[in-house]
Amino acid sequence: MKHFKAIAAMSLNRVIGAGNAIPWHLPEDFKWFKKATMGNVVVMGRKTFESIGKPLPNRKNLVLTRHPQRLIKSHPEIFGGYHEWRGGKFLKRAYQFHFTKLEGKSATDILIFKSLDKLDPAEFPNDIFICGGAEIYAQALPRCSDLYLTLVKREIEGGDAFFPPFEDKFELVEELRDEPEFKILHYRHKNLRQ
DSSP: OOOEEEEEEEETTOEEESSSSOSOOOHHHHHHHHHHHTTSEEEEEHHHHHHHOSOOTTSEEEEEOSOHHHHHHHOHHHHTTSOBOOOSTTTTTOEEEEESSTTSSSOEEEEEESOGGGOOGGGOSSOEEEOOOHHHHHHHGGGEEEEEEEEESSOOTTOOEEOOOOTTTEEEEEEEEEOSSEEEEEEEESSOOO
16 A cells, blocks of 8 residues: 655744744755655645745646635636646545646646645655645655655754644654754654565
């Protein structure tokens, strides 16, 4: 059975965001995120999508929102110049947009879903990475077989988004990288295996 994977970065005091932005600048961690998710599926909530400001190129972007039409209408710069993508298994469950001009070579898709329950990992050929924010992580972690966590080696004051507790359900399997400012850890769910 195929499961989701989560990819996140949090500070020592569990902060993942402040004012709908990432409260640190770690280019090497961004490179790691890009490498891990490139060519795969990324799932994020509306706030995370809006904080990025555009779909992540060369990935299938799945955005979760209770109000899909509101998201579409409030971002004509993203959705206004593109046609809705007809076809595929998801048409009855998602609003779909297909972008071919972003990054030149590869297509970038956006699918807008109302609920995580509508996503079946088995319907996607590639890995599906849960990318935030806090509410989405809280919903998805019980369904994730793996968690790739960047631990930022500092405490962040003024954070308003926090990574949910996961330690009782996941076990550390390897440390992928250890840098002066952060480390990247790979956890596996104790009861779910891909």
